[in-house]
Amino acid sequence: MASAGTRPACPGGLIMWQVQMLKRLVKSAVPFQDDMRRLKRRIVPYSDTTDNGANALSVGMVQLRMLREAGANFRGDVLEIGTGWLPIVGLLFHLAGARHLVLTDIRRLMDESTIARAKALVAKFLPQIAEDFAVPVNDLQARLEETLSYSYHVPWRAEDQPDNSLDIIFSRTVLEHLPPPVLEAYLRQFWRVLRPGGMMCHNVDNSDHWEHQDKSIGRLNFLRYEDGVLWRLASVAAYQNRLRHSDYVAMFARTGWTMLLADGPPDAQSLRDIKALPLARRWRDRDPHDLAVLSSNFVLRKDAS
Numbered sequence: 001m002a003s004a005g006t007r008p009a010c011p012g013g014l015i016m017w018q019v020q021m022l023k024r025l026v027k028s029a030v031p032f033q034d035d036m037r038r039l040k041r042r043i044v045p046y047s048d049t050t051d052n053g054a055n056a057l058s059v060g061m062v063q064l065r066m067l068r069e070a071g072a073n074f075r076g077d078v079l080e081i082g083t084g085w086l087p088i089v090g091l092l093f094h095l096a097g098a099r100h101l102v103l104t105d106i107r108r109l110m111d112e113s114t115i116a117r118a119k120a121l122v123a124k125f126l127p128q129i130a131e132d133f134a135v136p137v138n139d140l141q142a143r144l145e146e147t148l149s150y151s152y153h154v155p156w157r158a159e160d161q162p163d164n165s166l167d168i169i170f171s172r173t174v175l176e177h178l179p180p181p182v183l184e185a186y187l188r189q190f191w192r193v194l195r196p197g198g199m200m201c202h203n204v205d206n207s208d209h210w211e212h213q214d215k216s217i218g219r220l221n222f223l224r225y226e227d228g229v230l231w232r233l234a235s236v237a238a239y240q241n242r243l244r245h246s247d248y249v250a251m252f253a254r255t256g257w258t259m260l261l262a263d264g265p266p267d268a269q270s271l272r273d274i275k276a277l278p279l280a281r282r283w284r285d286r287d288p289h290d291l292a293v294l295s296s297n298f299v300l301r302k303d304a305s
Helices: 016-028 033-043 050-070 088-095 112-124 126-133 137-145 180-193 229-237 245-254 268-274
Strands: 077-081 100-104 150-153 166-172 194-205 258-263 295-301
Touching: 016 229, 050 088, 050 112, 050 126, 050 166, 050 194, 050 258, 050 295, 077 088, 088 100, 088 112, 088 126, 088 137, 088 166, 112 126, 112 137, 126 137, 166 180, 180 194, 180 245, 194 245, 245 258, 245 295
Parallel strands: 077 100, 077 166, 100 150, 166 194
Antiparallel strands: 194 295, 258 295
């Protein structure tokens, strides 16, 4: 990976991630995108890579492990915020005994074919899952073949979810895409809809998501930009709130949650990169160790207070 200060340019002086940003902006202006997406999926079913599926499963296994250690109730009703194409982590909760899954998104991506694809991917890892769950593989296979009890909400309207109706809420790489005021409002709604003693588990990707497509930039590259025109355009193309690990901790405390786990070690390479990174004003006085946390895992509980 290039160092934090290296910014290879494309023709016209643009950096590769900025070219990708412009492409997304143009694409977002095309009308009837949801209709075209649905038509495409009727012709060519969605197919994720095994690597992506394995990564989702790995993160999901960590989330279930953390919730298990915290004493969560896996046999109740579970809400996933931002299911995406494949309900891989939701299927793990199903295997763990969830009674019903509430799956959500901002646009309709999941369907019966993507559920089947997710089941096929999970089936490949059943021996490892069975070992982690400490149950026979055959039991998990039988559970996987059962009809999945779920409802799919696009979009999910928090105000329509009844009070005290859920036992677990979880998300994977979703919170970083919510504006802070929206996220804080959701956290207060999550408190309302969870039963007393219910838990949340959130995995947050604090890195610059443009780096996923442009390896010439560092994983904290977005901290160099002020909230000016360029970053506003980038946010229209693909919003990232750029909150850091401690910002989430403070927001959870502010909205009344009991923190059971806040895991987020700083990334060693990012700590080195940040020394050469020309930080925007809002981050110049922040602890570099906080800025360099690239992945956060949180487990929180609704206490009766």
